[in-house]
Amino acid sequence: MAKDKAKKPRRPRAETPKGFRDYFGAEVSARNAMLATIAEVYHRYGFDPLETAAVETLEALGKYLPDVDRPHAGVFAWQEEDDGDWLALRYDLTAPLARVAAQHRQELPTPYRRYAMGPVWRNEKPGPGRFRQFYQCDADTVGAPSVAADAEICAMLAETLEAVGIPRGDYIVRVNNRKVLNGVMEVAGILDPADQDRFEHERGIVLRAIDKLDRLGEDGVRALLGAGRKDESGDFTEGAQLSDGQAEIVMGFMAAGRETGAATCARLRELVQGAETGETGVQELETIAALLDAQGFGPDRIVIDPSVVRGLGYYTGPVFEAELTFEITDEKGRPRQFGSVAGGGRYDDLVKRFTGQAVPATGVSVGVDRLLAALHARGRGGAEAHGPVVVTVMDRDRMADYQAMAAELRGAGIRAEVYLGNPKNFGNQMKYADRRAAPVAVIQGEDERARGVVQVKDLVLGARIAEDATLEEWKARPAQYEVARGDLVTEVRRILAGGTG
Structure with missing residues (x-):
């Protein structure tokens, strides 16, 4: 019998893992230049830099990602052999800040204003232009209960976009308030102020559905509010199972935008009438609009828009999103708007998880990779970087x-x-x-x-x-x-x- 040949060890495949990519010289240089520009704006507004570890305990990170159907709510996590603790790569820069604010609260000034930059990781299904590792650039104020802090973040976001090369007219910062949406859900019968855990599953589906309005359109959102939706590939997404009447209340909320901030707020007051939380949210939006107007940030830069909800579950008040309004061509040659490149909001309960005491906080996160791609799409990526x-x-x-x-x-x-x-x-x-x-x-x-x-x-x-x-x-x-x-x-x-x- 022939002697079996010894099997040679298999060579590793030289390829990046699915959902990840490599960045080379010019790309890294362009990113570093953008980060420096953004940092200069943040620094001018009085924010200090902070660097945290890429790894946090799973307990500290919490479960706030929208992709709740994946293991560990969409994070890369592993269990330590010695003590059994679960660790995870950070999925954003806000959750680590909450831990820092709680851990070092005796030494930090109040309010604490910080900015942070670095990669984050999400265990989500990758796709064209959607990676599992990407850069974020955040600025947050911890310890300021006034919505003046939210207005300041929105103003700083607008100035940041202009500083990196996005002129007025090519972007808009949209502002809403989770309290208003909670008021709408209370009117719709899917939020019980006496029992916040009741209907939590349904509310999560509603939030994610509204957040997909630009991509799915009204019909797609309406399907997710009801029985569910099947996409082009045949995959079915469970709906919130709302009645037609309940769904109409939510859809009416998304269509509440008017030509002026005052008119939009007036319409929102009608929708949340009788819901105390919702009425408080409308008042906060009116205050934010007045503060921004006093600083010269008009509707050509920042608007009140009820369709903005943000997908993360930890937002408790004002939420905002920066959208690029110019058209680009997709991979099939079809025109489409570039979409969102930054977002954030108020998250007054995130630090409370550690301390048991309410700590107000608000902040914004800029998607650096998307912003670089947007500049490239508009031919504004700057001169080609020279080598040595x-x-x-x-x-x-x-x-x-x-x-x-x-x-x-x-x-x-x-x-x-x-x-x-x-x-x-x-x-x-x-x-x-x-x-x-x-x-x-x-x-x-x-x-x-x-x-x-x-x-x-x-x-x-x-x-x-x-x-x-x-x-x-x-x-x-x-x-x-x-x-x-x-x-x-x-x-x-x-x-x-x-x-x-």
Whole structure:
């Protein structure tokens, strides 16, 4: 019998896990630049930075994600072997803040204003443009009960969008109040003020249904308020089982928007009449509208919109969402609006989970990856990021000379590197410079060294000329020329500033 061949160990597949992606140089640089811009706005409003661990206890995170049908309410969690505690990757930056505010409440100022930036993880079904890891950029005020704090967050959100390159007219910040929605649900008979746990399941479905109005339309939301909805793939989503009369009350709430904030609030008062919580919510919306108007934030930037509810379950008062209003083309060539890029609201009960005492809080979260994608879709992603200046190697025995050139450039604040591959084929060195998006290549062979010069190759100009310039322009604007060795830094700096040879 033939001897079984020993099985070779299986090689791991070189692929990212489903729902995750890698980010390369230009993407990371663009994100960092955006984060710096956002941080500057937050800092100007008086917020301080905070970094928390990526991992929290599952107990501390709580169960507030809308995707409640997945294990552990949509978080990545595992159990420790030694003590049996459950840990999880944070699903947002707000739940960790609640833990920090409770844990360090004796040392922190009140109100505590902080901003945080970093990746979060959600164990949700991935899809086109929907990843399980993404960046958020948050700002929150903990310890301020006045809705002036909510108005300030909305104003800061509008200024943030404009600072990163979204002009007025291309975005709108929509504001609503969960108390108003609770009042509507009380009128509809699916919220009992004396027993908040009653109808909790139905209310959760209603919240998620309203939050999908833009995507599903009125008919889709109405189906989810009733028996349920089957999507194009055949998957069925359970409905809230509301009667036609109950559903009409909720649908009327979503259609309460009017031309002015005052008119919208007047309509909402009619809908929540007799529900004390709802009437309080309308009063808060009126106050927010007045505060924003006093600061010059009119309806071209911020509006009262009853259709905004936010999916997370911990919101208790005002909620807001920033939507980009311009059209883009989807993967099938169909026009559609880009949609939401930021949102937040008041969550007065989140810290209370730890302390037993009510601690008011409000905040906003910006979806950085979506905002970057929006800028790219509008052609506003900024100039293409350049790579480093590449010092080529003509003689491997003169590596010290080439390293000295790179060191001089770096000392002048210019990003530079020496080619460290096999220098035998000069063409490969230039291909490398192209792949690195290098703006300049520096060349010095034995002849140039003897004459005390270097060859400077303007790769950006060379590529532009190769694409669309005439022969006369080639002669008038050479992309490669000699300069004195001592003028290397000056010449490279001039090219990077937009000069020509």
